[in-house]
Amino acid sequence: MVIYIDLVFFLNLAYDFLLLITVDMTLKRNSKLIKIFLASLLGAISLVILFLPFNEYILFSLKILISIFMVLIAYGYKDLKYTFNNLFYLYMCSVILGGFLYFLNIAFSYKRYGLVFVNDGLSVNYIALVILAPLILGLYVYQNKRIKRLYNYIYEVKIVFKDNEEIKCQGFLDSGNKLKDPITNKYIILIEKDLINYHNKVPLYVPFRTVNKKGLLECLPIKYIEVNKHKYNNYLIGISTNKFNIEGINCLLNNKLLEETCFEN
Numbered sequence: 001m002v003i004y005i006d007l008v009f010f011l012n013l014a015y016d017f018l019l020l021i022t023v024d025m026t027l028k029r030n031s032k033l034i035k036i037f038l039a040s041l042l043g044a045i046s047l048v049i050l051f052l053p054f055n056e057y058i059l060f061s062l063k064i065l066i067s068i069f070m071v072l073i074a075y076g077y078k079d080l081k082y083t084f085n086n087l088f089y090l091y092m093c094s095v096i097l098g099g100f101l102y103f104l105n106i107a108f109s110y111k112r113y114g115l116v117f118v119n120d121g122l123s124v125n126y127i128a129l130v131i132l133a134p135l136i137l138g139l140y141v142y143q144n145k146r147i148k149r150l151y152n153y154i155y156e157v158k159i160v161f162k163d164n165e166e167i168k169c170q171g172f173l174d175s176g177n178k179l180k181d182p183i184t185n186k187y188i189i190l191i192e193k194d195l196i197n198y199h200n201k202v203p204l205y206v207p208f209r210t211v212n213k214k215g216l217l218e219c220l221p222i223k224y225i226e227v228n229k230h231k232y233n234n235y236l237i238g239i240s241t242n243k244f245n246i247e248g249i250n251c252l253l254n255n256k257l258l259e260e261t262c263f264e265n
Contacts, residue, residue, distance in 0.1 A: 009044050015133070016043035019097065020074050022137040023089045026144050029075045039074035042066065067091070093137065100136050157251050158226040159191070159237060163200045167191070171227065171251035172244070178255045181206045181219070181236055188219060188238040190252040196220070196239060206236070227257065 017040040024031050046066045049059060071086040157171035169191060179188035188206065205216040219236040226232075235254065244252060 009047060012047055013040050013044035015097075016040035016070070018133055018137055019090055019093050020070070022093045022141055023071075023086060024074070025141050026089055026093075027085065029086070031075050035076075036074045039070040042073060043070050093140065096140055097133055097136055100132070154249065155227050155253070157189075157253070159189075160223045160225070161201060161237075162221055162223055164223070165197065165200075167195055169195060169251045170248050171253045172246055172249045173255075173257060174252040175255050175258065177252050179206070179208060179217070179238060180256075184236070186234050186236045187254040187256040188217070188236050189225065189254050190238045190240045190244075192243060192250045193239050193241050195250060196237075203239075204236075206238070227253065232257075 017036060020036045020039055023029070024036060043066065046062075049062050049066075054062070067090060068083070068087060071083060071090055075082075075086050077083055153173040155171045155173065157169050159167040159169070161167075171189075177188075177190060179190070180186070181188065183206075201220050203218050203220055206219050208215065208217045218239045220239070222233070222235065222237055224231045224233040225235055240252075244250065
């Protein structure tokens with residue numbers, strides 16, 4: 001088998017540069033490109049250790065050591081936690097990208113004959129690295145940021161009704177929910193109807209108005225709600241007949257919680 005050292009070097013340089021850029025964007029390190037390039041260069045040059053007569057344990061240790069130096073060059077040193085996070089995300093991004101490339105290689109480089117897979121000599125690794133790798137890592141950065149934004153507003157919620165019945169659910173802090181009962185001056189938290197047991201509960205009806213709709217909202221009085229280990233009693237539970245279409249969410253918290261002085265993320 002012929003190995004083109006120059007091609008392997010530039011591919012690994014590009015691979016390491018993409019990984020370090022992804023870590024930089026994900027963790028918002030704002031490192032200079034020259035530092036990231038130098039760290040990538042170290043990673044590419046370190047390929048020379050593969051041709052040295054070391055056993056697999058020494059090679060593995062050397063790879064770990066080199067990756068530590070790479071994150072130190074790219075992002076600097078502040079403390080152990082900072083460095084560990086950089087290193088952890090570097091490996092995680094490497095596993096994600098490597099897994100995709102492996103999957104593509106298996107999918108396109110092998111022909112299936114029943115339960116037998118035979119290599120037909122076609123490899124898409126080079127093409128995938130140049131074209132698909134930035135797209136894969138870009139999608140990872142986008143999804144990572146979206147999930148972080150979403151989960152920053154998700155809380156475990158416990159609702160205790162007047163009859164001492166408890167409901168535990170996943171609540172989303174919705175800045176658009178500003179519902180308030182004009183008579184009792186209590187704010188309204190919405191939950192999906194499927195969670196409610198109406199036994200021994202007397203509903204009340206609160207008028208509401210939105211941009212294109214108005215009517216009466218069925219609500220239930222409560223003893224208190226517990227959010228983020230803090231208890232609140234100036235709230236009503238509004239019954240929603242519609243699903244919220246947010247993954248795992250069955251409760252929409254009121255915007256008022258943003259103003260509560262003791263409510264902490």
